[in-house]
Amino acid sequence: MFELLTTDPKSRARRGRITTSRGTIETPAFMPVGTQATVKALDNRELIEMDAQVILGNTYHLNNRPGMEIMAQAGGLHRFMNWDRPILTDSGGFQVYSLARIRKVKEHGVEFRSHLDGSKMFLGPKESMEIQRIIGSDIAMVFDECPPHGAKPKAALAAVERTVRWAAECLEQPRAAGQQYFGIVQGGIDPALRERCARELVAMAFDGYAIGGVSVGEPEPEMFRAIELTEPFLPAEKARYAMGLGTPAQMIELIARGVDMFDCVLPTRVARNGTAYSRKGAYNIKGGFAKADFGPLDEGCECFTCRHHTRAYVRHLLNVNEILGFRLVSIHNTHLFLQLMAETRAHLEAGTFDEFRAAFIANYVPTKKVLAERAAAETLLD
Amino acid sequence: MFELLTTDPKSRARRGRITTSRGTIETPAFMPVGTQATVKALDNRELIEMDAQVILGNTYHLNNRPGMEIMAQAGGLHRFMNWDRPILTDSGGFQVYSLARIRKVKEHGVEFRSHLDGSKMFLGPKESMEIQRIIGSDIAMVFDECPPHGAKPKAALAAVERTVRWAAECLEQPRAAGQQYFGIVQGGIDPALRERCARELVAMAFDGYAIGGVSVGEPEPEMFRAIELTEPFLPAEKARYAMGLGTPAQMIELIARGVDMFDCVLPTRVARNGTAYSRKGAYNIKGGFAKADFGPLDEGCECFTCRHHTRAYVRHLLNVNEILGFRLVSIHNTHLFLQLMAETRAHLEAGTFDEFRAAFIANYVPTKKVLAERAAAETLLD
Numbered sequence: 001m002f003e004l005l006t007t008d009p010k011s012r013a014r015r016g017r018i019t020t021s022r023g024t025i026e027t028p029a030f031m032p033v034g035t036q037a038t039v040k041a042l043d044n045r046e047l048i049e050m051d052a053q054v055i056l057g058n059t060y061h062l063n064n065r066p067g068m069e070i071m072a073q074a075g076g077l078h079r080f081m082n083w084d085r086p087i088l089t090d091s092g093g094f095q096v097y098s099l100a101r102i103r104k105v106k107e108h109g110v111e112f113r114s115h116l117d118g119s120k121m122f123l124g125p126k127e128s129m130e131i132q133r134i135i136g137s138d139i140a141m142v143f144d145e146c147p148p149h150g151a152k153p154k155a156a157l158a159a160v161e162r163t164v165r166w167a168a169e170c171l172e173q174p175r176a177a178g179q180q181y182f183g184i185v186q187g188g189i190d191p192a193l194r195e196r197c198a199r200e201l202v203a204m205a206f207d208g209y210a211i212g213g214v215s216v217g218e219p220e221p222e223m224f225r226a227i228e229l230t231e232p233f234l235p236a237e238k239a240r241y242a243m244g245l246g247t248p249a250q251m252i253e254l255i256a257r258g259v260d261m262f263d264c265v266l267p268t269r270v271a272r273n274g275t276a277y278s279r280k281g282a283y284n285i286k287g288g289f290a291k292a293d294f295g296p297l298d299e300g301c302e303c304f305t306c307r308h309h310t311r312a313y314v315r316h317l318l319n320v321n322e323i324l325g326f327r328l329v330s331i332h333n334t335h336l337f338l339q340l341m342a343e344t345r346a347h348l349e350a351g352t353f354d355e356f357r358a359a360f361i362a363n364y365v366p367t368k369k370v371l372a373e374r375a376a377a378e379t380l381l382d
Numbered sequence: 383m384f385e386l387l388t389t390d391p392k393s394r395a396r397r398g399r400i401t402t403s404r405g406t407i408e409t410p411a412f413m414p415v416g417t418q419a420t421v422k423a424l425d426n427r428e429l430i431e432m433d434a435q436v437i438l439g440n441t442y443h444l445n446n447r448p449g450m451e452i453m454a455q456a457g458g459l460h461r462f463m464n465w466d467r468p469i470l471t472d473s474g475g476f477q478v479y480s481l482a483r484i485r486k487v488k489e490h491g492v493e494f495r496s497h498l499d500g501s502k503m504f505l506g507p508k509e510s511m512e513i514q515r516i517i518g519s520d521i522a523m524v525f526d527e528c529p530p531h532g533a534k535p536k537a538a539l540a541a542v543e544r545t546v547r548w549a550a551e552c553l554e555q556p557r558a559a560g561q562q563y564f565g566i567v568q569g570g571i572d573p574a575l576r577e578r579c580a581r582e583l584v585a586m587a588f589d590g591y592a593i594g595g596v597s598v599g600e601p602e603p604e605m606f607r608a609i610e611l612t613e614p615f616l617p618a619e620k621a622r623y624a625m626g627l628g629t630p631a632q633m634i635e636l637i638a639r640g641v642d643m644f645d646c647v648l649p650t651r652v653a654r655n656g657t658a659y660s661r662k663g664a665y666n667i668k669g670g671f672a673k674a675d676f677g678p679l680d681e682g683c684e685c686f687t688c689r690h691h692t693r694a695y696v697r698h699l700l701n702v703n704e705i706l707g708f709r710l711v712s713i714h715n716t717h718l719f720l721q722l723m724a725e726t727r728a729h730l731e732a733g734t735f736d737e738f739r740a741a742f743i744a745n746y747v748p749t750k751k752v753l754a755e756r757a758a759a760e761t762l763l764d
Contacts (some may be wrong), residue, residue, distance in 0.1 A: 038699060039705040044690070066673075066698040073674045074694060083688050181639060291448075292455045307466050308426070312456060316448040323705055324420040 001180055002205055002239040002260075008353045012231065012258035015348035018208070019241055020086045020138040021178035023338055024076070025053045027239060027260035028344050029253065031088060031204070032267070036061050037081045040268040041323075041330040044083055049304065050335040051342070053326065054086040054138075055262050059131050060095035064116055068134045076136030076176070088263070090136035090243075091128045091170075093144045093186075095210075103160070105145070108169070111257045125166040127182075129173035137179065141210060142170040144184040149217040156188045160197045163212075167201055180207035182241060185230050188213055189222055200235035208239035211259070215244030219373035226254065232260040248277060248340050249364045252357050262341075267333035272326045274318045277336045281365035290315040303335035304328075383589055383641075385564055385620040387763070390735045394613065394640035394760055397730035400590070401522040402468045403560035404460070407435045409621060409642040410726050412633065412719045413470060414649070420445050422598060422650040423705075423712040426465055431686065432717040434634060434725070436520070437466040438645050438664070441513050442477035446498055450516045458518030470645070471519035472625070473566075475508045475526045487527070487544070507548040509561075511555035521559065522593060524552040526566040527534045531599040532618070538570045541595075542579045546699035548582055562589035567612050570595055571604055571741055581614035590621035593641070597626030601755035606635065613640040613737075631746045634739050637726055644723075649715030654708045656700045659718045662746035667711065672697040686710075 006015040032039045032047060033242040035058040035262040037046060057077050062068075074080035075311070077087055093110075096103065100121070101110035109124015126366035128143035141164050144160040163186045170181060183206035185203065187193035201209065211230045214223045222366075227242060232242050241261035242254050251262050267277065278298035285297065297314065305314070305328040317325030345354040388397040388727030400407040414421045417440040423428060429437065439459050444450075450461070456462035459469055463526035463533035471589015475492075478485065482494035482503070510525035525548050527541040536630060543566045552563060583591065591734035593612045596605045609624060616622050623635050633644050649659065655670040660680035667679065676689035679696065685711040687696070729738040748756075 019713075036694070036698075036702045036704055038704050043706055043709065061702075065702050066694070067730075070674050070698070074676065074692075080692075080695055082695070106516060135419070278514065292452050294456065303643060309457075311461075312448070312452060313419070313462055316418075316452070320443075320447050322418055322420050324421040325423055326705060327709075330630040376752045 002237065004236060006348050008348055009351075010354040010358070011256040012080055013255045013344075013348060013353050014260060015234075015345055016239065016260055020180065022084060023053070023139050025086055025261075026345055028251075028255045028341050028348075029053060029261050030341045031056050031261065031263040032263045032334050032338075033058075033079070033263055035089075035265070037077060039334070040265075042079070042268070042334065046304065046331055047083075047334075048085075049155070050331070050338050052334070052338060054088055055083065055231065056283075057087050057089045057137060058095065058137060059089050059092035059128055059135070060099070062135060063092065063131050068131060072134050076134065078136060084087070084262045086138040087135075087315060088093070088139040089132045089135050089141065090142040091143040092123050092131070094146050094244075096123055097146050097148070106121050109143070109166075120277060125169035127174060129170050129175075131237045133176045133179065136176045139180045139182055139208070140175070142167045142184055142188060143180050143208070144212055146216065147188065148187065149222075151188060153190065156186075156190060156193055157286040159313065160186050160193050163201045164197060167204060167206075171204060172204075182206055182208040182239075183211050184212040185205065185234075186213045187226075187230070189225050189229065191229050192320040194226070194229040195233050197232055206238070208241060210241040210243050212243050214242060215246070215264075219376065220370050221373060221377035223250075223259065223294065227254060227257050227259065234258075246281070247366070247370070248279075248337065249361055249366060251337070251340065252344065252360050256353075256357055264337070267331045267337050270331050271329035274296055274325075274329065276314075276329050279332045279360070279363055283368060285311060285315050286318050287315075297329070297332045300337065301332065301336065303339075304331050305335075348358065384619065386618060387741055388491075388730050390638075390730055392736040393638040393739070395726075395728055395735050396638045396640065396642060398504055398621065399523075399641055402562065404466060404468045404520050405435070407468055407643075408727055410601035410633075410637045410730075411435060411643050412646040412723045413438050414716050414720075415440075415642065415645055415647045416469075417464075417465070417647070418447065419459060421716070423653065423708045424650070424716065425730050425737065426463070428713055429465075429716075431616065432713070432720050434467070434716070436470055437465065439471045440472050440477065440754060441474035441517070442481070443509055445474065445513050446519060449515060452697045456518050458516065459466075460518060467518075468520040471514045471517050471523065472514070473523040473525040476528050476626075478505055479528050489621060491525070491548075496544040507551035507575055508555060509723060511552050511557075512695075515556060515558045518558045518719075521562045521564055521590070522557070524549045524565050524566055524588070526568060528568065528594055528598065528630060529570065531604075533570060535572065536540045538568075538572060538575055542568050542575050546579060546582045549586060549588075553586055553588075559721075564590040564592050564621075566592040566594040566625070567613070570607075571607050571611065573611050574606065574610040574699070577615050580612055582650065584615065584617055584763045589674075590623060592623040592625050594625050596624060597628070597646075601758065602632065602726070602752050603755060603759035605632075606639065609639050609641065610634060612690050612697070629664070629748070629752070630661075630719065631743055631748060633719070634726065634742050638735075638739055646719070649719050650712045653715050656711065658705075659695075659713050659715045661745055663744070663747060667693060667697050668700050669697075679711070680718065683718065683721075685714050685715065685721075687714040687717075715739050
């Protein structure tokens with residue numbers, strides 16, 4: 001179901017294709033996040049226009065609302081939200097660990113209280129795959145344990161053991177028609193744990209593999225290290241997915257490290273705060289500099305927003321808290337992430353990824369936070 | 383600039399056409415309200431698709447933000463928001479009376495404090511028309527005094543006198559290219575005052591006439607009375623505009639009373655609260671009845687929302703506070719208001735308005751509030 005089309009001679013980058021019963025996903029691919037059956041602020045038409053090939057749905061949130069009774073009556077998420085391209089669902093594990101309260105990790109899953117109303121709930125491999133079957137996603141993620149950043153070695157080991165055991169349980173569950181299952185490799189930044197987790201999951205022959213335990217608050221160098229510790233043990237003939245990542249520059253660097261798929265809430269989340277991405281980095285459009293700037297959000301950008309509206313107009317909308325402001329920045333940012341993947345694919349096909357990567361990274365100014373994280377890592381190496 | 387095409391033999395309804403330098407407005411017309419340079423939750427493409435012929439801009443709000451310095455640099459509101467069809471601007475008078483604090487009514491305008499930051503401001507005929515000239519609207523409204531519902535006779539008289547005097551001052555101000563000026567008739571529900579105000583304004587030969595002092599909290603029967611007291615004194619060869627009105631049923635009834643133009647925030651404002659309009663009246667889509675209702679918001683509706691999405695989906699989006707929920711209901715409601723005007727125009731042309739009106743009103747269930755207002759009025763007549 002994954003086809004490796006080209007490999008880059010100067011990096012570990014790959015050009016590939018995932019085939020699902022609802023169409024193909026050309027990789028490297030960015031997947032906009034539709035947590036609650038909508039990519040925040042966007043509609044399907046806008047997503048199709050920017051050629052989103054696949055979007056994410058969220059097991060934990062969809063199970064809360066609208067709930068699986070309505071989801072089943074609707075005939076699954078595709079019909080519920082009228083999206084006929086592929087959908088990938090996460091397992092809900094990440095939300096149980098990051099959102100829910102009063103957790104008790106048990107043999108076959110996690111007991112927790114809903115972050116909405118405090119009601120007692122239970123989610124494990126069986127429950128998660130059942131929900132994902134009702135949702136009818138094209139790619140379902142196994143239910144894993146994702147320990148927080150900075151977890152103790154003992155906790156990291158326990159999480160890997162549980163993740164592997166639960167992965168095997170997931171494989172036994174019934175699937176929706178044509179549904180693929182992806183395993184999730186945990187193990188923090190412990191080389192032996194990452195290798196062990198990867199090898200045990202690979203032995204189970206999942207349809208693809210995610211690298212989990214990233215985007216949990218760790219600094220950028222640590223995130224890269226987790227990816228580098230995992231990737232060598234993943235089979236070349238299966239897709240690799242870095243969960244919850246990243247910025248434009250991070251995605252380019254992760255592609256160079258052998259990653260095929262990404263998902264991230266950044267383009268729509270920061271948009272609602274006024275942050276627009278450009279090829280030179282992120283900036284806040286609410287700044288005074290944009291007051292009478294009648295150019296586009298990003299020079300040369302061909303998204304709906306940049307073709308029709310100016311920085312001055314978008315800034316005004318955000319300043320007066322108008323929904324259209326959130327919409328226009330969300331469109332622009334999501335388009336940029338997707339466009340970047342399309343360009344990366346073209347460069348991989350043309351054999352020019354190395355130059356593209358170098359030029360993109362040289363041009364892209366990371367945030368102060370990322371720069372500080374890099375500086376701290378340099379100091380540690382000295 | 384207004385052409386009267388047909389008059390209905392069985393009511394005072396008219397089919398007309400306003401010509402502006404940016405295109406024609408077929409009347410009866412509904413004008414979506416774009417207070418702060420955007421019709422809330424909608425974009426221009428959606429407005430064009432539902433064939434909005436003209437939208438409103440708001441002098442008071444636009445003067446606050448983005449302010450006239452940026453508006454002038456942008457080249458006016460059409461270019462600022464990239465809307466090339468006609469725009470009508472109100473004078474800001476209504477907001478000064480309803481939003482601003484610490485007012486002092488002076489000879490040539492009103493001194494007040496901004497509702498945003500309390501800064502002292504002054505708006506009168508000269509200032510309002512200057513702002514509307516910079517905005518570059520196709521139709522500018524005169525700066526009037528709009529007394530609140532229940533104002534004492536003395537206050538109502540003073541408001542009419544000021545409104546007439548200020549209207550004359552407005553006429554002396556320079557205009558944007560091709561800009562039309564509409565007068566506003568005040569006078570509450572005092573027949574003599576309404577007649578006097580109308581006659582004095584008509585003598586000044588404005589390009590069109592608004593009936594003001596409605597939609598200020600008065601019950602429906604009083605609103606109809608204010609319109610009926612004014613309309614006979616307005617010239618047939620000029621457009622008549624009922625400011626801030628109304629519901630679908632009210633618009634049909636006002637058309638039958640000789641009104642050509644409407645504007646109202648209802649379709650987008652109530653949408654954000656989950657209220658959807660249908661041909662049977664308004665209802666709240668958040669209700670449990672819609673949980674697993676996979677039909678459209680309104681049977682037979684051809685709007686973007688009803689063609690693509692179900693009640694169950696829209697309800698879910700609103701329940702989880704997703705922007706797309708606000709968007710989809712705003713699209714549906716605004717489309718319904720515009721579609722209703724298109725159908726009314728067709729029926730006026732075909733000579734079937736009377737039947738259309740009767741059928742529509744018979745089918746449309748007013749809100750409890752409107753029903754109570756009607757019952758109270760009946761009691762008074764007994």
